[in-house]
Amino acid sequence: xxxxxxxxxxxxxxxxxxxxxxxxxxxxxxxxxxxxxxxxxxxxxxxxxxxxxxxxxxxxxxxxxxxxxxxxxxxxxxxxxxxxxxxxxxxxxxxxxxxxxxxxxxxxxxxxxxxxxxxxxxxxxxxxxxxxxxxxxxxxxxxxxxxxxxxxxxx
Numbered sequence: 001x002x003x004x005x006x007x008x009x010x011x012x013x014x015x016x017x018x019x020x021x022x023x024x025x026x027x028x029x030x031x032x033x034x035x036x037x038x039x040x041x042x043x044x045x046x047x048x049x050x051x052x053x054x055x056x057x058x059x060x061x062x063x064x065x066x067x068x069x070x071x072x073x074x075x076x077x078x079x080x081x082x083x084x085x086x087x088x089x090x091x092x093x094x095x096x097x098x099x100x101x102x103x104x105x106x107x108x109x110x111x112x113x114x115x116x117x118x119x120x121x122x123x124x125x126x127x128x129x130x131x132x133x134x135x136x137x138x139x140x141x142x143x144x145x146x147x148x149x150x151x152x153x154x155x
Contacts, residue, residue, distance in 0.1 A: 002103045003052040019099065020061060022046035026068035029078040044086050048114050049099040069116075076120035087119055 007018045016024075023046045047068065054062050072079040080087075086095075092110040095117075102108050110117050 003100045003108055005049055005053055006098055006101055016061075019046040019049045020064070023050060023064055023068060026064075027071055029072070029075060029082045040082050044083060044116055045096060045099050047116050048096055048110060051114060052100050052108070072116065073120055076122050079116075080119045083116070083119070087117065090117055092117075 005017055005019060022042050025040065025043060026047075028040050028043075047065065050057070050065055054065060057065075090110065094107065095110055097107045100108060
C-alpha cells in the first residue's frame with residue numbers, strides 16, 4: 001500500500017517533517033512528568049506515520065525509529081504509563097487521520113505490526129527483562145536534546 005505523509009513540509013521544522021520533529025521527543029518518558037507530557041501527545045501517531053514511509057527515509061533518519069523502539073522496549077513501565085491513554089482510547093480506523101493517506105486519499109488503519117499501539121509486556125522479546133528504576137538510566141529531556149536530534153537528522 002502506497003502511503004504518504006500528510007504534512008511532509010520540512011521548511012517549517014528546520015529540514016525535517018513534523019512527524020520527525022515530534023519523534024525526536026521519544027525519550028520524554030524518562031522525564032519528570034508523572035503521567036503525561038504535551039510532547040508525548042502525538043508521538044505514537046508520528047511513529048506510525050514514519051513507519052509507513054520508513055523505506056523512503058535516509059538511513060540516518062530511519063535510525064531514529066530504531067532508537068526509539070529500543071528505548072521504549074527497554075523501559076516498558078515508563079512507555080506503558082505514558083501511552084496508556086492512547087492504548088485505551090485508540091480507534092484503529094481514525095487514529096492516523098491527518099498524518100498519512102493512501103493513494104486514494106484515505107487514512108489507513110493502524111496496522112497490527114505497529115506494536116507501539118499496545119502495552120509492552122515486561123520480559124517480552126525486545127523488552128528489558130526484570131524491572132528497572134526509571135531513574136537508573138537518566139536521559140536528558142530538554143529543548144537542547146530535541147534540537148540535537150533535529151540537527152542530527154538534517155546533517
